[in-house]
Amino acid sequence: MGTQGKVIRCKAAILWKPRAPLAIEEIEVAPPKAKEVRIKIVATGICGTDINSMDTEQLSQLCPIIMGHEGVGIVESVGEEVSTVRTGDKVIVLCLPQCGECNTCLNSKNNICTEIRLSWKHLAAEGRITCKGKLVHQYIATGTLCEYTVIKEISVAKIDEGTPLEKVCIIGCGFATGYGAAINSAKVTPGSTCVVFGLGGVGLSVIIGCKAAGAARIIAVDINKDKFAKARTVGATFCVDPRDLEKPIEEFLIDMLNGGADFCFEVTGNTETVATALGSCHKDHGVCVIIGSIGSCSNKINISSHLFFSGRTLKASVLGGWRTKEEIPKLVSDYMAKKFNLDPLISHTLTLSEANEAVQLMKSGQCIRCVLLP
Ligand code: APR
Numbered sequence: 001m002g003t004q005g006k007v008i009r010c011k012a013a014i015l016w017k018p019r020a021p022l023a024i025e026e027i028e029v030a031p032p033k034a035k036e037v038r039i040k041i042v043a044t045g046i047c048g049t050d051i052n053s054m055d056t057e058q059l060s061q062l063c064p065i066i067m068g069h070e071g072v073g074i075v076e077s078v079g080e081e082v083s084t085v086r087t088g089d090k091v092i093v094l095c096l097p098q099c100g101e102c103n104t105c106l107n108s109k110n111n112i113c114t115e116i117r118l119s120w121k122h123l124a125a126e127g128r129i130t131c132k133g134k135l136v137h138q139y140i141a142t143g144t145l146c147e148y149t150v151i152k153e154i155s156v157a158k159i160d161e162g163t164p165l166e167k168v169c170i171i172g173c174g175f176a177t178g179y180g181a182a183i184n185s186a187k188v189t190p191g192s193t194c195v196v197f198g199l200g201g202v203g204l205s206v207i208i209g210c211k212a213a214g215a216a217r218i219i220a221v222d223i224n225k226d227k228f229a230k231a232r233t234v235g236a237t238f239c240v241d242p243r244d245l246e247k248p249i250e251e252f253l254i255d256m257l258n259g260g261a262d263f264c265f266e267v268t269g270n271t272e273t274v275a276t277a278l279g280s281c282h283k284d285h286g287v288c289v290i291i292g293s294i295g296s297c298s299n300k301i302n303i304s305s306h307l308f309f310s311g312r313t314l315k316a317s318v319l320g321g322w323r324t325k326e327e328i329p330k331l332v333s334d335y336m337a338k339k340f341n342l343d344p345l346i347s348h349t350l351t352l353s354e355a356n357e358a359v360q361l362m363k364s365g366q367c368i369r370c371v372l373l374p
Pocket residue numbers: 047048049052174197198199200201202203221222223224227242267268269270273291292293294295365367368
């Protein structure tokens with residue numbers, strides 16, 4: 001390819017400080033070292049988590065940082081000891097790695113590989129990417145809002161050669177997170193009743209998962225009614241804006257669903273909605289799943305203890321519980337086999353240079369997912 005072994009100069013969308021706009025800058029991407037892979041990014045989505053993090057003060061410790069974590073591309077080169085991908089392979093970036101060696105990877109059925117924190121630190125400390133002489137961090141050890149990146153082999157998986165890359169990038173986080181929360185974390189049962197709070201890309205993917213699992217009723221809740229049409233398209237049987245009700249949404253749902261839902265999902269990103277979602281679960285057996293990040297890490301969740309004088313379960317789910325390196329490529333194959341449709345989730349397509357427009361679209365609530373192409 002002519003670039004192997006050399007530093008690549010290319011574009012990236014960089015956040016220099018929290019709440020600032022993204023700056024499209026030239027970066028230098030070093031060749032991959034042992035167990036690392038350099039990837040030409042072909043498509044990347046912007047996720048609600050990027051948007052929330054960009055506004056938190058905590059991110060200042062990691063600035064300058066390349067945002068983005070939903071990416072697909074083609075392997076440009078690999079470092080020594082890399083065995084699972086090679087130059088020219090189509091790959092999906094894994095914002096949660098699967099190292100195959102830690103306690104989780106060896107002993108658990110869940111997916112919180114302990115390498116996730118270490119990967120952030122190692123990549124940054126070793127300075128694979130620089131901009132204007134400064135070391136650049138990569139958001140969630142990936143940072144896909146760029147033309148080329150270097151990441152660890154454990155954070156990338158090969159996908160089918162025939163995959164069209166423009167759409168499947170959103171499987172890397174948003175789709176896998178929502179769909180897996182229904183299938184793996186909640187284990188939605190046929191004939192059940194589900195309630196989904198928040199109808200962004202992740203919430204709609206939860207609905208797709210609930211429907212695939214055979215749920216009989218899927219209630220979609222959002223404070224933005226513009227989200228209802230899409231929610232119905234992907235499987236919601238009833239849509240409601242809590243602000244239109246005369247009583248709290250949990251009371252409304254408990255009455256409507258004869259005691260509450262079998263499964264509730266918090267997908268708004270707000271701490272307050274967690275108690276609402278838990279309170280909307282059936283007192284006897286309802287399961288409430290909190291999905292992804294809820295605001296800044298210092299936030300507290302305020303839940304009245306009476307909600308737990310019951311048989312309810314409250315649980316969390318990260319990246320849909322998928323063991324990423326093994327299972328995300330299978331989701332891509334399922335998409336190719338038309339087991340689900342990603343079209344309703346991709347509302348906009350722009351270029352990397354238009355990353356700020358994409359952020360504004362997400363903030364305005366007009367956008368489900370915006371995919372950025374080079
Ligand atoms: N009640 C109901 N819906 C709400 C509320 C609320 N109090 N607050 C926000 N919402 C809705 C928004 O109107 C929006 O439609 O929640 C939706 C959130 O969607 P996005 O911002 O597009 O986020 P998404 O990418 O789907 O991710 C959802 O999961 O992983 C986390 O950090 C991520 O916070 C994000 C959340």
